[in-house]
Amino acid sequence: xxxxxxxxxxxxxxxxxxxxxxxxxxxxxxxxxxxxxxxxxxxxxxxxxxxxxxxxxxxxxxxxxxxxxxxxxxxxxxxxxxxxxxxxxxxxxxxxxxxxxxxxxxxxxxxxx
Amino acid sequence: xxxxxxxxxxxxxxxxxxxxxxxxxxxxxxxxxxxxxxxxxxxxxxxxxxxxxxxxxxxxxxxxxxxxxxxxxxxxxxxxxxxxxxxxxxxxxxxxxxxxxxxxxxxxxx
Numbered sequence: 001x002x003x004x005x006x007x008x009x010x011x012x013x014x015x016x017x018x019x020x021x022x023x024x025x026x027x028x029x030x031x032x033x034x035x036x037x038x039x040x041x042x043x044x045x046x047x048x049x050x051x052x053x054x055x056x057x058x059x060x061x062x063x064x065x066x067x068x069x070x071x072x073x074x075x076x077x078x079x080x081x082x083x084x085x086x087x088x089x090x091x092x093x094x095x096x097x098x099x100x101x102x103x104x105x106x107x108x109x110x111x112x113x
Numbered sequence: 114x115x116x117x118x119x120x121x122x123x124x125x126x127x128x129x130x131x132x133x134x135x136x137x138x139x140x141x142x143x144x145x146x147x148x149x150x151x152x153x154x155x156x157x158x159x160x161x162x163x164x165x166x167x168x169x170x171x172x173x174x175x176x177x178x179x180x181x182x183x184x185x186x187x188x189x190x191x192x193x194x195x196x197x198x199x200x201x202x203x204x205x206x207x208x209x210x211x212x213x214x215x216x217x218x219x220x221x222x223x
Contacts, residue, residue: 004156035213042200043157043213059212090156102149102211104156 002026006091006105013081013112021076021108023091029103031094032074033058034066036087037107043090049074081112117201122218125195131188133217135201138182144205146177148186150197151216157200160186191221 007022025032033048035058045058049068063085065077074093078085088109092102118136125131137146147162161168161175163184168175174187188195200216 033211042198042215045210045212048210058210088154092156101159102157104158107154107156 004091004093004103004105006089006108008108009106010109011111013078013110015082015112017081018077018079019081020078021089021091021110023074023076023105024072025074025091025093025103026072027093027095027103028071029093029095030071032068033092033102034064034074034076035090035092036060036085037090038087046076046089078110081110083112086110086112117203117214119199119201119214119217121215122220124220124222125188125191127193127221127223128190131191131195131219131221133186133188133199133201133219134183135185136183137201137203140181140203141205142181144203146175146181146184147202147204147211148173148175149200149202149213150195151200152194152197157213160199191219193221193223195219196221 004025030051034046035043037043044060046064047066049055052068052071055066088107090107091105094102145162145164148160149157151157161173163175177184198216198218200213202211204211
């Protein structure tokens, strides 16, 4: 059972570089989201999507872009990485008709030097 | 979105019940209360949710006060594997905009 798959698990970037964190789910879930978690902190919502072609901003969207061209994939793009974006990133998905259960990936640890 | 207040940390003896409180005094009538936990650095795991009635599943029980301003998550027989950060999240059904706070760090002691 794959569930929610995130790649890469670890990444080191230099300031100003760009990259894409990949997220894929095989549960046919309509809802997908990205969170970041800084050391000792809770999760903060970056962007979310309620279906293909539909995205919206969360609590901390600045510096990140998303798109949702398919139900399965929800990539997170950093166009110009900054040290403040050093964090652990989690992708989550949920079935639209279900009131609650988010399924999370294992996380992607990003360090920006 | 309702604000929540949870203790920063709690300890519980192995085998005893762990009672984790959450204050959500500004919760609106259509907001459910969801509980998740995060073990070490893993992705959070769903535990339970409820609107106004008490709920129970194989993992835990959720007690919501009659005025819905607070709730308590109960792990009936805590084990070492229940050591985790527990998050209480009010959210409207269908919004999918779940806002995690800082949670309660539960440590189960042998």
